[in-house]
Amino acid sequence: MINGDDRVLGLLAEERPEAMEVLYDRYGGLAYSLAYRVLQDAGAAEDVVQEAFLSIWRRADTYRPERGSLRTWLCSIVHHRALDRLRGRAGRSRSDVPLEGAPHAAAMPDMWETVSLEMERDHVRSALGELPADQRQTIELAYYGGYSQSEISSLLGVPLGTVKGRTRAALRRLRGALETRGLGEVTS
Amino acid sequence: MSCDDIDLVLAVGAVSGGWEAAELERVRVHTATCARCATAAAGYMATADALVLAVDPVEPAAGLRTRIMAEVYGSMPAATHQPQPPSGMGAWLRRVWHGVPSGRGFTVGGLAAAAAAAGLLVWAAGPGRQSGGAGPVSAAVQGTLAEQSVHGSFTYYPQTQTGVLSVGGLLAPQDQVYEIWLVRPNNAGTLPVGFLTRQPDGTWSAAMHRSLEGYASVAATLEPPGGSPTPTGQMVLLGSLPST
Numbered sequence: 001m002i003n004g005d006d007r008v009l010g011l012l013a014e015e016r017p018e019a020m021e022v023l024y025d026r027y028g029g030l031a032y033s034l035a036y037r038v039l040q041d042a043g044a045a046e047d048v049v050q051e052a053f054l055s056i057w058r059r060a061d062t063y064r065p066e067r068g069s070l071r072t073w074l075c076s077i078v079h080h081r082a083l084d085r086l087r088g089r090a091g092r093s094r095s096d097v098p099l100e101g102a103p104h105a106a107a108m109p110d111m112w113e114t115v116s117l118e119m120e121r122d123h124v125r126s127a128l129g130e131l132p133a134d135q136r137q138t139i140e141l142a143y144y145g146g147y148s149q150s151e152i153s154s155l156l157g158v159p160l161g162t163v164k165g166r167t168r169a170a171l172r173r174l175r176g177a178l179e180t181r182g183l184g185e186v187t188s
Numbered sequence: 189m190s191c192d193d194i195d196l197v198l199a200v201g202a203v204s205g206g207w208e209a210a211e212l213e214r215v216r217v218h219t220a221t222c223a224r225c226a227t228a229a230a231g232y233m234a235t236a237d238a239l240v241l242a243v244d245p246v247e248p249a250a251g252l253r254t255r256i257m258a259e260v261y262g263s264m265p266a267a268t269h270q271p272q273p274p275s276g277m278g279a280w281l282r283r284v285w286h287g288v289p290s291g292r293g294f295t296v297g298g299l300a301a302a303a304a305a306a307g308l309l310v311w312a313a314g315p316g317r318q319s320g321g322a323g324p325v326s327a328a329v330q331g332t333l334a335e336q337s338v339h340g341s342f343t344y345y346p347q348t349q350t351g352v353l354s355v356g357g358l359l360a361p362q363d364q365v366y367e368i369w370l371v372r373p374n375n376a377g378t379l380p381v382g383f384l385t386r387q388p389d390g391t392w393s394a395a396m397h398r399s400l401e402g403y404a405s406v407a408a409t410l411e412p413p414g415g416s417p418t419p420t421g422q423m424v425l426l427g428s429l430p431s432t
Contacts, residue, residue: 017260024253025388032248034240046252053256057263068237075240083205124241142203143239149200168199175235 005070012060020057027071028053031078037144038082048085052077079143086146127177135170138163191225194218198229202236247389254354254393261352261395262324262345329406329427331357338425340392342406346432349399353406355384355392355425367411368394369419370403370429378419384408400429 008026011019031052035045055077056063056070063073128136134156141147141155149167153160189197197215201207207215219226324345331338340355353368366384371377384392405428410421 017257020260021253021257024256028248028253028256028388029245030240030243032252033243033246036246037243042249046249049248049252050256050259054259054263057260068234072237075237079240080205120238121241124238128239128242139203139239142200143236144243146205148204164196164200167203168196171199171202171232171235174238175231178235178238 008070009063009065012063015060017057019060020053023056023070023074024053027074030071031074034075035078035082038079038146039086044085045082048078048081051081083146123178123181127174127181130177131170131173135166135173138166139170139174142167189214189218191218191222194222194225195228198225199232202229202232203239249389251354251356251389251391253387253389254352254391257393257395258324258343258352258354261350262343262348325430325432327428327430329353329355329425331425332423335424340425340427342427342429344400344430344432349397351396351398351400351406353384353394353396353408355408356390358384358392358424360386361410363413364410364421365413365415366392366408366424367415367419368396369407369409370400371405371407372402373404378407379403380415380417383415400432403429405429 005026008019008022011022028049031049032045035048036042039045039048052074056074063070068076128139131139137156138152141152142149147155149163150160153163156163194215197207197211201211201215206212215229219229324343326341326343329338329340329342335358337357338355339357340353342351342353344351358366367380368382368384369378370381372379381396381398382394384394386392405426407419407423407426409419409423411419412421
């Protein structure tokens with residue numbers, strides 16, 4: 001069966017601009033929602049989403065399916081650029097390396113593609129809501145707020161090691177909760 | 189670093205948008221020879237990626253899609269931007285790319301003159317306008333008296349001979365289509381160049397791939413399904429073509 005991403009990939013391979021229309025219609029809302037959640041600024045969020053889509057258009061030949069789905073690729077770019085902008089704006093810039101270039105992404109299975117977006121959203125929200133409050137807060141500050149672990153340590157008044165430990169514990173618990181809901185198969 | 193140390197670095201980096209260069213190098217070296225940590229890395233990354241789905245949906249502003257697509261179409265090199273049959277895509281695009289007869293000329297009595305007399309014609313250079321260069325140029329289009337809430341722009345990319353018409357404020361017509369026309373100076377004729385397509389954000393847009401030479405204005409009218417060889421219905425918008 002040809003799914004929407006396959007269609008986009010086929011069009012991208014032919015350098016057909018229609019690919020970007022399909023891609024936007026599938027994930028534009030999600031990408032914007034993420035950018036807006038991080039930046040809390042409509043104009044800045046639009047800029048980030050536009051940059052991300054154009055980045056994909058210009059670098060479509062660098063996409064490797066084994067690195068994850070198109071959605072993962074797009075949202076990684078959006079997230080990274082939003083954090084860059086946030087850190088730049090708040091003077092919290094750091095020289096981190098783009099997630100998309102990290103070695104781990106290459107081994108990442110696309111575990112989320114098989115379930116519809118809305119169902120996935122419900123499951124992820126529920127799983128996040130089930131985290132202990134301190135773990136959920138740490139994850140939200142890091143992922144959506146763009147705060148470094150040191151900044152979270154200062155904000156919450158807890159040792160840096162505790163913050164890192166909460167981050168790891170939260171991801172492990174979240175992963176288990178998602179697996180329980182049938183969202184993907186993660187080996188350990 | 190031990191596996192436990194690396195594991196902690198992996199988890200933190202997964203939710204923080206990446207690693208600092210020194211951390212990344214340590215991770216690379218370690219995971220290259222440690223299958224267990226490589227697998228853990230994949231798990232952390234995938235789990236962090238799922239966090240995007242917990243975000244409350246927020247609709248992007250009308251026009252973001254159009255701006256992105258205008259950039260995409262405008263970035264295409266002229267040499268590689270040959271007319272193609274876009275399989276599976278909207279009929280409007282196929283028609284523009286393929287089936288629009290380019291030699292037809294049809295008179296529209298008083299089309300631009302009526303609009304100009306009604307004070308509807310608005311000329312405004314867009315932010316991307318570059319005089320005398322090959323960059324994109326744009327001009328505003330505006331609704332007629334019957335559609336005063338209509339507004340939009342026509343952006344043209346001379347290098348690729350690609351035009352993108354973006355319009356807001358139009359309602360979806362019942363059993364009719366919005367057909368687009370290029371209009372010759374002094375209303376000496378019109379050329380059908382496609383149909384406006386409603387976008388998910390409520391705006392309307394169309395792309396065309398052709399030279400604007402010999403044409404002065406762009407207009408849209410309400411026409412029966414499938415369009416008309418000449419404008420027959422109510423005109424809803426009009427604007428001057430940007431000078432190239």
